[in-house]
């Protein structure tokens with residue numbers, strides 16, 4: 001009997017949390033849309049944008065650099081043995097733009113920005129600052145969450161671009177400078193193989209990742225349990241949840257984009 | 272007509288039944304003090320009054336209007352008529368003192384920059400802190416934070432001010448400054464006050480009426496003088512600061528084992 005009751009209570013809790021998450025997300029999107037054309041709202045976004053961007057750019061550049069290096073080192077021997085070393089740029093840049101750039105930048109940002117956002121909003125929650133907004137007739141979602149969400153959305157896209165760029169340069173460095181793959185064909189093959197479509201898919205992914213990171217980390221901070229312990233727990237949960245959601249979104253966008261591409265243009269061989 | 276009326280309010284968090292049928296009318300212009308042990312649910316009562324928490328059962332009324340069922344948007348308008356002093360101040364860390372006090376004015380008023388600055392200076396002068404507008408909340412002492420928070424709570428000249436443990440954690444002199452402020456607000460702005468505290472000296476000084484919350488219900492309701500005459504064991508224990516027999520027994524058991 002008590003086990004049944006326990007399962008029942010868990011279910012009720014899960015349903016309530018689910019409803020709370022979507023009402024939070026809905027309210028956030030509504031205010032984002034409403035505030036997008038307002039100057040005052042951007043004044044709240046810009047400091048967030050600047051701070052988060054500044055804090056994160058170095059890690060993103062390092063991530064991109066090593067991804068490019070590793071890709072190039074791993075690919076070189078295999079492609080050389082098949083006499084395909086001219087295609088190295090295709091492999092490196094395509095992987096970066098479509099998959100590794102967005103996913104790795106997303107994961108880095110989930111740890112770096114997501115953690116900070118959850119901790120910040122969580123602290124405001126346990127020190128009653130969120131309630132203070134409410135009793136002064138101001139919606140904390142609008143004042144606190146929307147600017148952070150918008151900053152996440154734009155920044156993830158922008159920083160993913162930097163990550164791609166850095167990876168591309170370091171891959172080129174290994175291939176052309178270290179391994180002496182001829183420079184002309186390297187770029188010619190790359191330009192031939194990579195289309196706007198691929199860049200677009202990468203962009204869409206990073207945009208969605210940014211949205212997921214912003215929503216999840218703000219939500220977790222917003223509803224964290226009391227005390228320093230509650231804030232700490234919320235940070236961990238927010239990172240794990242962001243990470244998993246990034247992988248799930250990645251899978252679905254990749255599958256959907258591939259299907260759409262085939263339906264529109266047919267199958268494209270890369271070699 | 273009472274300003275605020277709570278009717279048979281029940282509230283539980285998970286398995287914890289915090290309020291088990293709370294009834295009270297708050298009369299205009301009066302300061303009502305709610306006393307009770309930590310964790311008794313005093314803050315929960317305050318949060319019911321401003322709609323931060325909704326009752327599981329029962330109802331909340333403000334000037335005859337039922338408010339526990341209205342939407343967030345209507346509440347946002349109504350809340351400009353309340354001032355809320357949080358237990359820890361709840362000042363916004365990212366804003367300066369001046370911006371904190373100006374926050375509700377900017378949010379709801381249509382004042383010019385100069386007018387806002389004047390109101391902020393007025394309110395800060397009222398709590399004895401004019402001139403610190405450009406400081407950050409982290410640079411202030413506990414007592415200063417509370418006073419700034421009070422200045423922010425009264426920025427829109429509210430009809431009702433709710434004080435959550437205004438004197439807790441302050442030395443006796445600072446605590447008395449806050450008491451005087453509460454009395455001054457009542458005198459000058461005719462606010463209806465609700466003070467939550469377990470500081471009995473403060474309760475006696477500012478309260479026209481004292482209510483004690485125990486076990487989810489009110490067990491005493493009367494004037495400060497009546498509190499001293501009350502013979503109820505739970506009230507006496509609280510007033511005299513005695514631990515109950517159970518508390519002592521559990522201490523001894525732990526000590527002996």
Ligand SMILES: Nc1ncnc2c1ncn2[C@@H]1O[C@H](COP(=O)(O)OP(=O)(O)O)[C@@H](O)[C@H]1O
Pocket residue numbers: 284287289307308309310311312313314315316
């Ligand atoms: N939002 C909440 N969620 C869960 N439990 C809560 C919440 N608010 C208060 N409580 C619990 O209700 C009880 C009464 O809290 P509170 O009103 O803050 O006590 P106090 O009388 O000291 O102000 C405490 O046990 C507290 O843990």
Ligand SMILES: [Mg+2]
Pocket residue numbers: 313314315358435
């Ligand atoms: Mg309390």
